[in-house]
Amino acid sequence: MNIGRKIYYDTSGSILWDKGEMSGDVRETSYNEDLAVLPAIVDAAGFIQLGYGERTEEFKTMGSMRVIDGNLVIYPRINISASKLEVVADGVDYALITVSGVEVGGVVFSIDGVSLVQAVSAVDEVATLEFATNAIGSFVIVASTERNGAAMVAVKGV
Incomplete structure (x- = not known):
């Protein structure tokens, strides 16, 4: 199974956790399962779930990212x-x-x-x-x- 990135963010749009992509013998996880691994996401305003391979080229050249109005914005590195x-x-x-x-x-x-x-x-x-x-x-x-x-x-x- 292939699972795309799940990106948790706070109310300011700052990224709390980018779980990255997963492939192989993996499964989708719930918010409670993710919270057990990283308690800091208790402050999350939400998360964005990308499809596997989605925006791969942007992530290869990423300098930083944030969420603005519910949309993931990826800034290229210098x-x-x-x-x-x-x-x-x-x-x-x-x-x-x-x-x-x-x-x-x-x-x-x-x-x-x-x-x-x-x-x-x-x-x-x-x-x-x-x-x-x-x-x-x-x-x-x-x-x-x-x-x-x-x-x-x-x-x-x-």
């Missing part, structure tokens, strides 16, 4: 890339970080867990950050968004 603009003689690298797929708001960038900039605004769904560093070795840049999740890229310093 894409991040890094390129070196130039390396100057004093060992400082100039890097350009580009984040695409930003639907709403801005992007918060951090390097190795330390916040660089608060909410760089996106223009035409793209946010960019240009910065200089004399870091030695590799470091990780993370871009976080409100709806489209987060993504990271490793950049090699001087």
Whole structure:
């Protein structure tokens, strides 16, 4: 048997539990059975039952999801890339970080867990950050968004 996703959500539309798809020797479960597994759904405003395989392509690229007016809205995740603009003689690298797929708001960038900039605004769904560093070795840049999740890229310093 194949069973599609059952997604429980609260009154604000936030997802409480996405049970995912199931296949094989499985069966549909009741609310009480699900509540026994995850007591947090006691606060659920409802759930959405998808058919098996329904919206699979959207879930492959999902950054986040929520329920708005009883409809499941899936926001795609962002894409991040890094390129070196130039390396100057004093060992400082100039890097350009580009984040695409930003639907709403801005992007918060951090390097190795330390916040660089608060909410760089996106223009035409793209946010960019240009910065200089004399870091030695590799470091990780993370871009976080409100709806489209987060993504990271490793950049090699001087």
